[in-house]
Amino acid sequence: MLVLENIISDRGSKYAVAGAPCESEDQARALLGELRRRKKFARATHNSWGLLLSGAGPVKNDDGESGAGQVILRMLEREDLRDHLIVVTRWFGGRNLGGDRFRHIQEAVRIYLEELRH
Structure with missing residues (x-):
């Protein structure tokens, strides 16, 4: 699993992105479990994925970050990236980000896709 930590910080919230090839919803849940075994990710506010x-x-799965999973799916569709799980993790910093949170989710996925290309 490719994990990119501390990629975005805004008003105290911090973001990471992770992903791996994945061929089923059960495998996705197993990969999420693997990610959450890392203490830092287990304490995250949201682990949204598509x-x-x-x-x-x-x-x-939005994991409480309403609309986050759909943003990730749209980016996967745009790239035509199939059978690949992407998880955007957020640690809430105490201040609401409003619509900026969607921009940060998109940027996190962009960063991941760029890293995947290299």
Whole structure:
């Protein structure tokens, strides 16, 4: 699993992004479990994720960050990246970010995709 930590910071909130090839929703949950075994990620406020499965279609989970999974799915669709889980993690810093949180989720996925290309 590729994990990129401390990629975005805004008003105390911090973001990370992670991902890995993934062929099922069960495998996605296992990968999330692996990520959460890291103490830092277990304490995160949100671990939102998206996955475009070749056979079963889109799967997402906002993990309390309403709309986050859909943002990740849109970016996966744009890239036509299938069977690859992307998780955007946020540690809440005490101040609401409003719509900026969606911009940060998009940027986190962009950073991950760029790293994947190299």
